[in-house]
Amino acid sequence: MPNAVKVFFSYSHKDEALRDELATHLSMMKRQGVIEAWHDREISAGSEWANAIDENLEVADIILLLVSANFLASDYCYDKEMTRAMERHETKEARVIPIILKPTDWNGAPFSKLQALPKNAKPITTWPDQDEAFLNVAQGIRRVVEDIAKSKSSSSTAAGTTTPATSTPAATSGGLTERQRRRLEQERDALEQQYELINTKLSRLRQAYSIETDVSVKFKLEKQIQENETELKQLDRQLEEIEQKLL
Known part of the structure; x- marks a missing residue:
């Protein structure tokens, strides 16, 4: 994925879960x-871990500080x-995003001047529903990813710009007009939001299923889980079709 935004996780192994x-999320x-996400558990056996970390840190577009x-x-x-x-x-080579996992005194840290996630820098573990906290973080990261992707696209376009011989209605590389592309992007955004909501609901259902002891209730939960999984697969296919059209 040559155009993917590279994301680097900086974290303590004690926070691996x-x-x-x-x-x-x-x-x-x-x-x-x-995106292409990387953390040190991606290092293969026999590799020099310090070099691998340095190399990936140096090419990351987004660095998440957990x-x-x-x-x-x-x-x-x-x-x-x-x-x-x-x-x-x-130096504007990368964007650093602090993700506040747990309550701790980080005032005065070099990254304390940066906008942190989740909203209001409320630690994830203090949210009544941690799935909502992670969703908020994922949405914040997505906005940064989109900004970086647009910047990369603009730079690439500017580098390869030539003066057109004739003026024709704007069409994208995939043969779409700007209006068609916007509609597809809006449809994609709506589907992505729906996907995230269903995924959050699915996480709650799985959690409820894991602690439920009543057989009849577990049966109902299992059915709901299967229905949500089917919905996610359908959304996956729809999103994939849209992405293919947008290429």
Whole structure:
């Protein structure tokens, strides 16, 4: 995915479960090919882990700082990854987004001047429904991804601009007019929102199923889970069709 926005996770291994949950909530963007997410668990056996981290940190478009007391206490996270991330942010080579996982005193940290997620920098673990917190984070990241993607597209267009011989109605590379493209993008955005809502509902149903002891209730929950999974598959197909048209 050469045009995908590269996302780097900087986190403490003690917060790995929360990192996994965030990655799950970014899965829609990964499916669409708009992001490539990387963290140190991607390092293959026999590789030099420090070099692999440095290489991916240097090419990342977005660097997510998963903030907790564990993160702040980690010399590697704070002194190495976070410091380099902020340097790249200051030179506008990358965008740094603090994600507040757990309550901790991060006032005065180099990243404290940046807009954090979720909204109001409320730690994810303090939300009554953590799925809503992760959804809020995912939506915030999507907005940044779209900004970066537009910037990349504009730069690419400017670099390859030539003076047209004739003036014709604007059409995209896929043969779509701008109006058709906008309609497809609006349809895609609506489907993505629907996908995220159903995915959140599905997470709640699975959680309820895992703790339910009544057999009849579990049966009903299982049926609802299957229905939601079917809906997600249908939305996947619809979104894939739209993405193909937009290529």
